[in-house]
Amino acid sequence: MVGDVEGRPEHIPGFEDLWRAVSPDTAFAAMGTGTYRKMTGPLVPYLVDCVAKVLSAHGVRAAEVDRLVLATSDAVLGLLGRDVAVEVMRAAGLTACVPAIVSLQQCCSSLEALRYGWGLLGADARNVVLVALDFTPDDRDRVKSFALFGDAVAGCLISRDHGDLTLAGTGLAADFSGMIGQDTFASRQAVARAALDQAFRQAGRVPGDVTKIFTSSLFAPIVSFNAMAAGQARELLHFQGPMTRYGHCGNADWLINLMDYTDKSGPERGALYLAQASAPGFFACALLEAR
Incomplete structure (x- = not known):
């Protein structure tokens, strides 16, 4: 799920100056981004909602989840808070699972988390929920030469019994x-x-x-x-x-x-x-x- 509010680049304070600073020779329109999404509330409810949707899509109960794997970019890791996994597990009913966070590989972190989560199947786990998340608290930091950043939480189920x-x-x-x-x-x-x-x-x-x-x-x-x-x-x-x-x-x-x-x-x-x-x-x- 992406952030709940849609924003336009021109809504970012000082956007024109920010864009000229990072890419002075390129028209922003040529880059292909029209809008971005922004989270307006605390992070944990977004994570809990994502977990619920992943489980509902496959008919898996929270009690059947063996592992919860969160993945995020380096810049966001320090913003999560040390109790984020416990808060998500409590609110989502994941009381029988073991949590982990995969990071420090920038935007590649969730693919490493996918490999890690898949490796847990077998004797250790039947159902693993992977949640990838990234967000940018300050709108001015969204403007880069290579991308305009949006906020999102996306998840999938890694399972012995479910999935296409x-x-x-x-x-x-x-x-x-x-x-x-x-x-x-x-x-x-x-x-x-x-x-x-x-x-x-x-x-x-x-x-x-x-x-x-x-x-x-x-x-x-x-x-x-x-x-x-x-x-x-x-x-x-x-x-x-x-x-x-x-x-x-x-x-x-x-x-x-x-x-x-x-x-x-x-x-x-x-x-x-x-x-x-x-x-x-x-x-x-x-x-x-x-x-």
Whole structure:
């Protein structure tokens, strides 16, 4: 679920000056974002509502959830509060589960959380709820050269017994030069291809098998450039609709884009989907097969 209030860029105090400061040579209209969403209340109710919707969609009771995995970007981690997991578990009735938070990988955190959550299935767990969240408290911080930030909480169920998708392979690679702001086109390209190679090798598949790609909702020219650098066809990307409406929702993007696509058509049996995210110093991806 995205933030409950719709905002427009021009509503942000000093937007024109903020945009010129980060991207003086580009017209904002060319970047493809029309509106963004903003949370207006405390975070925990949004998380609880997300958990409830995930469980309701699959007919799973709160008492049947073994693990709760939260994922968020680095900047938000310190804003959550040390009791956030307990508060969510109490309000959502998740009294039989063990919580965890995955972060410090920027917008790639939720894909690492997906890998972690999937790995819990088996002897340890039957049902894992994954919730990806990101928000920006100060509207002035929403304006970046690569994206306009929105607020969102998005979740999914990782389960032995429920779900239309299965995880076939994952990849995660890091580039320290990117973490300290000294990356280059070559280093960004290398980290993306390293992570993608990991995922395809694990799955025993090739890039040509991919039906659709769900990626970070950055500005449209930037997403297209990143896809070109990674050797991906522009027409396979699904991000433009949600990005135009919601902005860049941090590590929740790929999940929002996947849900937007499958809510309209449902998973196509036998299809192979690629979820991916890029961030300064990181690239993460996951291959999902439709059952």
